[in-house]
Amino acid sequence: MGETEGKKDEADYKRLQTFPLVRHSDMPEEMRVETMELCVTACEKFSNNxxxxxxxxxxxxxxxFGSSWHVVIGEGFGFEITHEVKNLLYLYFGGTLAVCVWKCS
Structure with a gap:
């Protein structure tokens, strides 16, 4: 029983980690959803790069959405940025992969 439960827990964990976890966002709802979908697509497509x-x-x-967007993707970074209001998204994907997207003109 213990082995079966362990595999089930691992499968549940992997399934949970395929959804983005938004840490901070001040984007309008529509832009945020589009950006999240784009981030998930890009991270899945280029999972090793x-x-x-x-x-x-x-x-x-x-x-x-116009020029001057910036993106940082990684597992261990800190940041302090200046960004335009309503143009920041910081999320986690796949458990430990962080994605920060912001606009600064």
Whole structure:
């Protein structure tokens, strides 16, 4: 029984970690949802290359919401940024991967 429960718990944990956990956001709801979906798509597509994922997110955000978007993706970083109001999203994906997206012109 213990082994079966352990596998079930592990599967539940992995399933929970496939959804983004928003740590902070001041974006309007529609923009936040679109950005979250974009971040999840990029992180899944480039799961072994954070630089490519960040580039994809930045280029898409620049096209969709105007230029000067910045993206940082990683597991161990701190930051202090200046950003435009209603243009910041900080989330976790996959448990330990953090994504910070902001606009600063």
């Amino acid at each position: 954070n630089e490519s994922a960040a580039k994809m997110i930045k280029e898409t955000m620049d096209k969709k």
